[in-house]
Amino acid sequence: MSLSPLKPRFPKSITGRPYITHDLEVKPLAYMSLRSREALYGGAAGGMKTETLGIDALQYVDIPGYSAILFRRKRSDHELPNCLIPRLQGWLAHHIEEKTVKFNNYKLIFKTLNPDGSIGKPATLTFGYCFNVNTSTQYQGAEFQYVGWDEVCQIKAKDYLYLLSRLRKCVCPIHKKKPVEKRLPSGNIEIKQVANYVKGCPLCDRAKIVPLKCRAAGNPGDISHQFIKDRFQIKRDPKTNLFRGFDVERPFIPAYLWDNPYLDESYEDNLKQLDEVTRKQLMEGDWNSSPDSRYKKHKCRRWENHHGYVKHGPHIFKPEEMRWFFTVDCATTVDTVLNEDQHDETSISLWALSPDPMFLCMMDNYTFQAEIPEIVEECVNRWKLFRKFRPECMIIEKNGCGVGVLQTLERRGIVVKEAWSQKDKLAEAQVGIIKMDQGRILLPNKADWLEKVEGQLFIWTGDPDEPDDIIDTVSRAANYVDWTDFDSNMDEDQEFKAVENFNSPPVNPIQVNAVQFHAAPNYFESSGEF
Numbered sequence: 001m002s003l004s005p006l007k008p009r010f011p012k013s014i015t016g017r018p019y020i021t022h023d024l025e026v027k028p029l030a031y032m033s034l035r036s037r038e039a040l041y042g043g044a045a046g047g048m049k050t051e052t053l054g055i056d057a058l059q060y061v062d063i064p065g066y067s068a069i070l071f072r073r074k075r076s077d078h079e080l081p082n083c084l085i086p087r088l089q090g091w092l093a094h095h096i097e098e099k100t101v102k103f104n105n106y107k108l109i110f111k112t113l114n115p116d117g118s119i120g121k122p123a124t125l126t127f128g129y130c131f132n133v134n135t136s137t138q139y140q141g142a143e144f145q146y147v148g149w150d151e152v153c154q155i156k157a158k159d160y161l162y163l164l165s166r167l168r169k170c171v172c173p174i175h176k177k178k179p180v181e182k183r184l185p186s187g188n189i190e191i192k193q194v195a196n197y198v199k200g201c202p203l204c205d206r207a208k209i210v211p212l213k214c215r216a217a218g219n220p221g222d223i224s225h226q227f228i229k230d231r232f233q234i235k236r237d238p239k240t241n242l243f244r245g246f247d248v249e250r251p252f253i254p255a256y257l258w259d260n261p262y263l264d265e266s267y268e269d270n271l272k273q274l275d276e277v278t279r280k281q282l283m284e285g286d287w288n289s290s291p292d293s294r295y296k297k298h299k300c301r302r303w304e305n306h307h308g309y310v311k312h313g314p315h316i317f318k319p320e321e322m323r324w325f326f327t328v329d330c331a332t333t334v335d336t337v338l339n340e341d342q343h344d345e346t347s348i349s350l351w352a353l354s355p356d357p358m359f360l361c362m363m364d365n366y367t368f369q370a371e372i373p374e375i376v377e378e379c380v381n382r383w384k385l386f387r388k389f390r391p392e393c394m395i396i397e398k399n400g401c402g403v404g405v406l407q408t409l410e411r412r413g414i415v416v417k418e419a420w421s422q423k424d425k426l427a428e429a430q431v432g433i434i435k436m437d438q439g440r441i442l443l444p445n446k447a448d449w450l451e452k453v454e455g456q457l458f459i460w461t462g463d464p465d466e467p468d469d470i471i472d473t474v475s476r477a478a479n480y481v482d483w484t485d486f487d488s489n490m491d492e493d494q495e496f497k498a499v500e501n502f503n504s505p506p507v508n509p510i511q512v513n514a515v516q517f518h519a520a521p522n523y524f525e526s527s528g529e530f
Contacts, residue, residue: 019058019092019101019110028052031215031253032059037167038214040152040232043243043255043287049217053148054088057125060145060210064112064120064203065170068146071163073154075106075129084150085127115202121173130159143168145210152216156465157227164214169195170207217255220287223463226455234287235451243287288454294426294433295474297458302445303361310352312359312442319389322352324363325480326394327419328379329472330402332371345369348382349473352389353481360435360481361442365449367469372401376408383414393417395476419476426462429471432478441478 024032028048031041032055041049057068072078078085088108095101102109106127112120128139139162147163149155171177178196181189197204216228228234233246245252288297303312310317331344350364366382379394396406398418409416435441444450456470 018062019095020055021091022051022055024052024055027253027255028055032056034251035211036249036251037212038164038216038231038250040216040218040228040245040250040252041255042152042216042218042228042252043220049255050082050084050150051087053150053215053217054084054091056213056215057146057148058088060170061108061110061123061125062112063123063170063206063210064114065173065207066112066123066146066210067126067144067170068124068148069126069128069142069144069163070148070150071128071130071155072150073129074131075127077129077151078106078127088125115206130155135159136162139163139166142166145170145212147214149214149216150218151222152218153220153222153224153228154218155224157224160216160224160227167212167214169212170210171195172197172201172204172207174203175201221459223461223465225287225459226467229287229455236288288451288458293458293460294429294462295436295457295460297454299437299439300458301359301439301442303359303442304445310354310361312354312361315354315357315359317354317359319352322354322361322389324350324352324386324389324391325477326350326379326382326391327473327476327480328394328396328402328405329469329476330372330375330397330400330405331369331469332375332401344467345469346375346378347469347473348379349470349477350382350386350391351477358481358483359440359442360477362444362453362474362477364447365453365470365473367449367452372404372408375401375405376412379405379409380412380414391415395419395480397472397476417480419479425464425468425471425475428479429462429475431483432474435478435483440483441474 025048027041028051031039031052041052053070057070060066061068070078070084072084077083080086085106089096089103092101092108096103100111108125110123110125112123114120135158144163144166145168147167149160152160172195175196175198177193179191180194181191184190195207197208218228220229231247232250232252234243234252235246236242237244243254245254301312303310305311306316308319310319310322327349329347331346345367346369347365347367349362352361352363353359354361364382364386366378368378370378383391383394393415394409395417396402396409396419398406398420406416406418432441443453453470456467457474460466460468460471
């Protein structure tokens, strides 16, 4: 897909548009010129994201019939100081006074002219919301050329995805639409109505230059943090140590404080007063953790591979002295469709429990989407792969598709144990949260699967709309372990002092060469076939 600027509308005519009088910086200009269907401008606070989104939506309001919509989670969010409604009302005050623009019922209505000078169909810019409404019902049948999301991480993933289906080409008021046949994979024929552009018609020529755009802006954190991070493939660049997007079809332009030359020093000083995680998100555009997460990244301790042994601070364990087991959270693509949840995946985690003192170490994780037969095969493959460590069982939920997986694995000779998934995921996670706070659940200091685990673990707030597949494997592992002796015998002051003194700080997995656990030497070599 080409990401070259649209022509002829941009960038030459941007300063000449009747409703745009801004002198834009380089990044906003680059963002507005992207030709891709989706794009994200996000990261640190103060990067001119909201302003850019509002200006971008105004690019084509002189085209008859143009329709744009800008979303916040709640309608009242639009009216907060310096948010979209007061900003646009300020920018358009002169046009509102001259009655070429009207603001009515959370909608800006723009007068337009046809090429012959006659009055055209009004263009509109609507201020939408998704809170406490059925989005697919509220916006069913609506057609937009521009869908914008301010503070996109506050929006549910299914709302974002549904509004993509509402993007439609601008239609000529004379030639309107025409039916087009499309053959479906099933072989059936679907008839769709599409814009009918006729060569030589000036109205068609104007309508067809309007691109279809879904544009988002926001900071890291909140319920859709992981969805947005995954959709735009946002990762830390090992060369620059900054976050950037790796999906050429969905460009991500990172925003930073220094992008905005109009901020004064007090703005940065105020951000410095925030907690560490929020400060990193809003000052550095850090996509790797959330201040509201139940599992705290700064409390997570690490184990390392020390010449084939498991090492944590002053403690070194032989792998054959540890208890090994798997936890599995099952989800099929059928479940995903039925639940309208784009996040559901199957997750298989491998754990090793040290004898004394007790540390529960995550040794491997594989998270993927598949149907029951493929899930079973992958469970068998993981069992074979780590056979040399003599895993004692696979713990699988006896709910939903987990029943079929559990029963099939039993027939295949895998030792399985049943777990019942609670509806209250937060209650089920209590033991795991407490044990991580106590420094008892350890993640590796490096692994090629670690970023995905941390991306879910340190973002999860307990909201039912958040992905929790990996969370469930952690919860089941923590609930499987009998912590009684540890809890009754622990000298809290001594134990935590030892951990603080000897445990090295967490290592960012992007800053080191990621090596998967079972690919390491000695005890950590894969075990091969049965």
